[in-house]
Amino acid sequence: MSVDIDITGLRPEQIAVVASPLAELGMALHALSEPGHHPGLQGWATTVTAGLDSHLADRMSEADFLWRTTYSDLFLPYAGIPGRCTLPGAGLAEDLDLLDKLSDEQFVDAALEFTCALPYSVPGPAALADAEARRRALELAAARGPQQLRFTERLLADPPRTRAWLRQFLEDCDAAFFADTWSRLRHQLAADARHKTDLLRRKGLAEALASVSSAVTLDEAGARIVVDKLGSGRSATMDGGLLLVPTSLGRPHLMVLHRYGWQPVLHYPVSHPEPAAPPSVEQLTLRLAALSHPTRMRMCRSLARSAFTTGELAQIHGMTAPEISRHLSALKKAGLLTTRRRGRYVLHQLDVAAVARLGSDFLEGLLR
Template sequence: MSVTIDIAGLPPERIRFAPSPLGELTAMLHVLSEPGHHPALSGWAVATAALLEPELADRLLEAETLWRSARADFLIPGRPGLTLADELDAVDRIEDEAYVAAALTSQRASAPIHPIPSPLTDPAARNLALDTARARGPQQAAFAELLLADPPAVRAWVRRLLHDCEEAFFTDAWQRIRNHLTADARQKTDLLMRQGPAKAIAAVSSAVTLDETRHRIVIDKLQDVSTSADGDGVTFIPSIHGRPHLTIVFSPGWRPVVQYPAAEPGLPHPIPPDVVQRRLEALAHPVRIRLCRTLSRGGHTTGELAAFWQLSAPAVSRHLAVLKKAGLLTTRRRGRYVLYELDLDTCARLGFDLLEAVLR
């Protein structure tokens, strides 16, 4: 399963890598709303939440539908600016119909893959938006009703809220991480110019690749969606607070954007969902679990495992082949024998890998 972005005929210079203040701020707001998604940032989330004035915290709760389950597309800019004010000015230039549709789409379980009528002008779309908001809770319903009743007033209120977040915690945080994000974007831009799109895109994440035959970017996600750069371009935004998510703007009418975890020393690369699935399936068989129990204690040959568990050597070999293909075993030679051993580090990471694949 994947999200694909068609870039056929797109010149390399229209693939852009750049940090985004607005993208990073709303990634932070998502962390504050869903700290369980970001265990590595739990300390930051607790400390930041404790510093918020009660009035600001209440306003964030009123607006969190814009970034809790999914972020509204206009909060992840296709053309990042130098400052938060620059990017908010660009948001102000979006027409009400596009702004409202994006804001209300962020409340749904999945973004639309085809253009949808505006909830401001189409009664059926309006009713669907309100029903979706009401199903998610009274705060979401109240926000949707206000937005539909008076878009300019709500848009101004949201902008003031984001400015207040800038003063409360974002300015200091941005000063600490801006150089790191700029360096990450510059390194990938250099790769793009020197070695081409495939190398630059591969450097984003092991979950992002360029299919050069079909001229499309492929992002491992637990959904199947396709969009196109349409000659306009595609933007990659590095993030510190977005990890482990790969957040993608792919809705019709919006420039495709991928916000990705910036490279950080010591952090493992994400595991593709199909590898996680293969490992879970390998461990689902009761015989293979028994073999893993023995292999966790040290290296064993096929013959030793067969004798210990009273199995035939060919049957053990078949099970070992499945476990090895899933990347759960290591091997070493002892004379003419091959010793199999459980890869404890890989097994220990499996729960985290599963969570990361689901959250990605």
């Protein structure tokens, strides 16, 4: 199975690789609601969730089906703008302005994607205009629970009010946590977009797509992009363009917007540095032996929380400095400590990432 994009007649200048703050906010909401999909983001998700205002958290659950079980095309609104060549905005406000430019029919149909009630990659009736499509959407929303039904009823009864609610919610998420997250991610995403654009210019579309994912290929004729997925769909650039939108928080999801009448979009995860090489058996043995000593386990509990000098650890654990030094030496030899100098003092701290690779249960026990 695959999702295919017919790019017959597509010119190089009609292909754009651009980061989108709204798309990344959508992925942030997805990662917060489905942390199991993103084990590498658990620390970030825990920090954000702990700092959420209870009112915002409640609102987040009101429509989480827009980003939890499905990823709504509303987070890629530029694809729906007439002309099929609009680019994402430079900031979240600009992306939200593009969301406001979608017609009520486009907004409602994209928001109702979670019900699977409406045609997607082929033309079909709009829920606002067709009584049977509206009835079917409500029926399937009800099957998914009262929360989804309430949202769908509100959406169909008063689209402008629901649109205003969603925009305000997204702006509040930006103020609460996303602005800070975006400020850290946007440079990485921009760099990836520049790299893909350079590949397009120097080596062509096939090379650029290969750098996106091994699951994305260009056929021999150069007329069709094939995305290997457990699902089927088709789209075409026709007289429009093709967008490639990188995401950091979305890894490992590779998504294709192939809604009928919209500009096709590949929403792909940026590559990450290769993980560290696994330790040798000898190094693994050293680490397990170092952590098996009860005194060193107690020291690790302190060192996981903060950095300490040898003298401070001696005082905390009621031991002599030479005894502490021997235990620190064993932990350092096993590659479990980081050290840094502050004036005449040497500070030791546990390498939490190295310990986490040995086992989450042990790390949780240290941090409990």
